[in-house]
Amino acid sequence: MKRPPAIASALLRALMPQQAFECIAGDLEEAWTAGSLSRLRYWQLALVSILSVLLARFTSRDATGAAHLLKGDGAMRSLLQDMAYGARLMRRNPVFTLAAMVTLALGIGANTAIFSILHVLILKPLDYHDPRNVAYVRAWLHQTQTMRFGLSTLEMIHLQREASTLADVAAYTYWSANLTGGDMPERVQAYRVTANLFDLLGVAPLHGRTFSYDEGRPGGREVAVLSHGLWRRRFASDPSIVGRGIVLDGVRVTIVGVMPERFEFPVFNFKGELWAPMRLDADAVLAGRTPASSAVVVARVRSGVGYAAAQAEVDAVMSRLEQEHPDTNRGRGARLAEIGTIDDEIAGPAMIIVMCAVSVVLLLACANVANLLLARGVARQRELAVRVALGAGRTRIVRQLLAESVLLSLLGGAAGAAVALIGLSGLRGALPEVVRTTQPNLDALGFNTTTLAFALVLSLVTSVVFGLLPAFRAAGPAAQEALREGAGAGGSRSTRRLRSVLVVGEVALATALLVVAGLLVRTYQQQHRIDPGFDPGNVLTLTITLPEDRYPTPDARARFFDAAVIRISAISAVQAAGFVNVLPFSTYNRARGFSIDGQEPPEPGREPSAGLRIATEGYFDVMRIPLKAGRTFDTRDGAQGNRTALVNEALVRAHFAGRDPLGARLRLGVPGSDAPPLTIVGVAGDVRHDSLTERPQPEIYLPMSQAPPAMMMLAARTAGDPEAYVPVVRAAIQGVDPSQPVYHVKSAEAMVAESLYVQMSAAAMMSLFSFVALVLASVGIYGVIAYSVSQQQHEFGVRLALGARPRDILRLVMNNGLRLVFTGIFLGGICAFAASQLLRAILYGVGPSDPVTYSSVVALLAAVGVIACCIPAWRASRTQPMAVIRLE
C-alpha cells in the first residue's frame, strides 16, 4: 500500500488545529487508502482544506460561533496569533525583512513569469470543445523520415470515410486575400476551410452562423466568417455585419458569421482573420474526376478511443492507399499530433533549460532566506530557550517559526507577483511579429487566476522549504543549551557549518547558471556574426500580392511591378529598390526541380532542386549580393529576348565541379521536361535563406520580365531608419494602384533577427536569471560573512588588543570568506561542465567547455566574492578594541 503524500500530511499537521487535523487528514487518508484519490488530487484537497480552515478562523473570530474544531485546544494558540507575532518581529527588524522579501520576490516572480509563459505555450488548452482530442494529421515520409504538414484531399477523404476512430476530419488551405472596399485596402490572413471545420472544433459563432454543407461544395455561395479581431478592427464590432457583403480578391463575398473573441485557428501558422469555404466534391475526388490537391488536415479523435487506437487505424488506411495508389502514395504515411502540442517539438528543449534555470533561481532565493533565518535563529536563541524552559513543546515552536515563514513568503509572493506582472508586460511588448501573429493563447499571457494560484502555492511550498530547516534547528536541543551557555557567540558550530554549506551551494549554482548563460550568449553572438550573404542594414521590405481579377496577365503584373520600382526609386531617400518573389528570411521558400543540358540524368530520387528566385534588375544592387561571374539582368533579358538565368555559387559547386557555368543551359521541372532552356549569364554570391546556421542552398534567379508572379516582395535601401519611410513607400505603391494593399512591412534586419529569436530569447532569459543568481549569491556571501564578523567582534577586539594588526584581521576574514567562494566556484564548475554537455545540440561556434566562458565566469564570481567579503572584513579590521572589551 502506498503511503499518502508525506509533505502534504506534514503541512496539514503543521498548519491546523489538532482536532481539525484529525478529521481532515483522516478523511483524506481514508479516501487515499480506498484508492479514489490521485496524488495531485490529494495535494489539491489538502491545500484547499488548509486555505478554507485558515479563512474560517480568520473570519469567525467572534466568541458566539462555536467553531470548536477550529479554535484548537488549550495548549495551542491560533496561527493568526503566531503570524501577528511574526509581523511584529518583522517590523522591528526591517533590514532582515527587506532582504528576505526582495530575495523571495525575485525567486517567486521569476518562477511565476516563466510559469505564465509555459502555461500559454504548452499547458493551456485551446478554446475548442474537448481540445485534447483535436489533432493535426500530418504526412510522414517513410524514406526520409520527415514530417510534412500537407496531406492530399484524396487522403483526407479516405480518412474521413474509413477511419471509424476519427469522429470527423476537416482540412484547410492558406489563402491570404486582398480585402478592398474600405478606406484602405489591406491584406487579411484568410483560410479556405472545409464546411465541417467549425463543427469539428465544436465552436459556435458569436453572431450569425458557420458554413452549410452546400457552401462547401463546388458552386456554393461566396460566403465568409470573420474573426473577432477583424470584425472589431475593420467593422467596428458592428453586429449587423452578418448578411453584408465585402470584396475579397475582387470577388463579392457575403459575411455569414463572426467567431467569438477567444477562437484562434489555425494554431501554428498565421492566425486566421477570415475563413471561407473550401469547395470540395468528395465523390469526384475519389472517382478521380477532380485532381486531388494539398491541404492541412485536422481530425477529431472519437472521445474515449485514445490516440494509439486512432493512429493504428490511420496507419491502416494509409498503407491501403499506398497499395491502391502507388504512383502518388508510395512511402507516405500520416501521423496524428494533438493540436495544442504542435509547438512543443520546437519550444520544448529550450523551455526545459529555462525551467531548470528558473528553479535554480528559486532554490538560491530559498537558500538565502534560510541563511537569513538561521542567522536570526541564532540571535533569537535566548528567546526560544526561555519559551522551551516555560514548557513550550518542540512542535509548538516549530509551528510558530513556520507561521512566520509563511507570513514572510506570502508577502514575498505578493511582491513576486508584482515582479512577474511587470516582467510579463515588458515581454508582451517585446514579442516579434512572427510570434504575435502565430502563437495562440497570447491574450492569456499576463495575470489571471491560474498564475495567481501558482504564485500562492509556490509561496507556501517555498516557506516550508526555507523555513523548516531553520525552525527545527532553532527548536532543537541547542535551544536548551543556549540558556545554560549564556549569550551564544556566533551560534553553534553546526549552525555555522550549515550556513557555510548553503553559501557554497549558492555560489556553485550561480557558477553553473552563469556558465550556461555565457555559452548561450556566445552562441547567439557567433550566429549573429554570420554573414547572411547580403546587407540587411537600412533595407525596407514589404509584400504585395496582385489580385487575379485586376492583373490577369503576366504583362499586366510586370507593368505594375516595373511602375512601382520607378515610383519608389524616385523617392529621394530611397537609394535603390527591387522586387523578388521570395526574400531571404521571409519564411517562404519553395524548391524547384531542374536539369542541366548535357549532364547525365540523375538517379530517381536524387533529382537536383534549387530555390527559385524571380527578381527585378535592381534586386542584387539593393541587397548588395555580390556578382561572382558574368553579369546581372538587364534590358536584354526581356520576355521576348533570350531566356536567361543567374545561379548562385552553391549551385555551381554542386553541379559544375570545376567547369564554367556561364553559357550552360538549364531547364526547370523534372528531367526530360520540355520547359524552354535558360542560359546561365551570371553567378551570384550565396545567400542564407532560412537560418543563419544552415549551409546556403542552390538557387536559380530568373528576371522578373520572364515570369512575373502575382506575389512579390519589395526590398528598398533607404537613407536612414527604414521604418520611417513606410508611409512614403506605401503612397508610391498606391500611386500605381490605389486599391492595392501591402503587408508584412518590416526591415530586413528585423527579418534576420527574428530567425534568431529562439536563440536570442534563450540567451537573454538565461542572462537575466544568472544575473539574479549572481546578485542572490553575492548577497548570500555578504550576509554570512557580515554576520560572522558581527558575532566575532569580541574575538577581534581581543586580538587587536594583544597586538594583531588590522591587516591581519582583514586577511583572516577574507580567507574565511574566499575559501567558501572558491569551493563553490569549483563545485559549480563541475556542475556546469556536466550540464553544458547536454547543451551541445543548441550551441553554435563554441564548445561546451569553452575556456573563454569558463574563465570569465570564474573571474566574475571571484571579483564579486572579493567585494562581498571586503566590506565586512574591512569593518572587522577597524574594530575598536577598547569599545568591544568595555561592552562585555
Next chain:
Amino acid sequence: MYLGEFEQLLLMAILRLDSEEAYGARIRAEIEQRTGRLVAPGAIYTALDRLEGRGLVRSRLGEPTARRGGKRKRHYQVMPAGAALLRRTQEALARMARGLKPRTGIS
C-alpha cells in the same frame, strides 16, 4: 434565515446516511456521487462547524481506524432545528420556482 446551497447539501447527505456512516469522508463521497461536486474536507468541516455553532447539527468523536491512519472519525447528526430549517428552505425554493417550468424546465 435560510440555509445556503452547500449547507443544504451537507444536511441532506447526513440525513441520507446511517448514524454510523455519517462522518466526513462518507459525507464527502455522498455529495460527490450524487452531484459530481468535488469538495475538500476542510470546506466540509468548516461548514459543519458553523452549523454546529447554530445548533443545527451535533457531532461526537468516533473510533480510530487503521484505514484512517489511526485517526478518529467525527460523526454528525442532524438536530430537529436543522431538519426544520432545511424543510423551510426547500419550501421557499419551491415557492420561488413555481410557474417557471416553461422557461427553465424546473418542474
